[in-house]
Structures are given as structure tokens and as C-alpha cells.
Amino acid sequence: QLVESGGGLVQLAAPLRPSCTACGFTASGFTLDGDTMSWLTLCLGKEREAVSCIRGADIVTYYADSVKGRFTISRDNAKNTVYLQKNSLKPEDTAVYYCAARFHVCSNAVKDMNYWGVGTLVTVSS
Secondary structure (H helix, E strand, O other), X not given: OEEEEOOEEEEXXXXXXXXXXXXXXXXXXXXXXXXXXXXXXXXXXXXXXXXXXXXXXXXXXXXOOOOOOOEEEEEEHXXXXXXXXXXXXXXXXXXXXXXXXXXXXXXXXXXXXXXXXXOEEEEEEO
């Protein structure tokens, strides 16, 4: 189970840091240290798309071009939690942000994710 939190209504250019906590994955073999966690967005009228990914073992990260330099993904293995620090938020960042987990390597393809959270809405007000 993936549980997101930390969404909400924010002002233009304000920071926000939603989090995603992984619970109950022991039996599946998934580990935050050895596998990957991603954030994906769903905007009105668009397909779900990958924003960022982090692979635990060597901390390889991926960012979509639209968020490079503004968003930072990080993890806390002790808390089984991944964060997405968002700075300089824009109205076009308004979306439902989903946390997803995938074994072994990062992928941008929605169909490749093994587990999903229910999403957290982020609304950027201008």
C-alpha cells in the first residue's frame, strides 16, 4: 500500500512537499532501498505522466523536463517514505499527484508500475 499526503492549495511560486509512505510490502519483496518509487501527475484533459523517479540502491533519479530545477525527489528508508520537494510552483503544476512503485528500475511508462497510491491533489493558485 502506498499512502500519499501533503497535497493541497498553494499560492503561485510557494513550496510544497508531498510524501508517499510504503506500507506492508514485506511479502512482495519490494524494498525502498533496492527498487524504485515514482511520482506521476494526472492533469485535466491529459494522460497520466511521469514526473520523477528515484531508485534506492544507487539513488539514480529522473525528472521530467517540465520540473527540472524546481522539483527534487528524495527518500527516507527508515520511514519507508519518498518525498517530492516542489519549489517555484506554477498554475500548470496543478494536478493529482500519484505515487507509484516498480521493481528494479525506473520507467516512464504508466503501464510498468507495479503498485499505486490513490493520489493527492495539488492546486496552485495564481
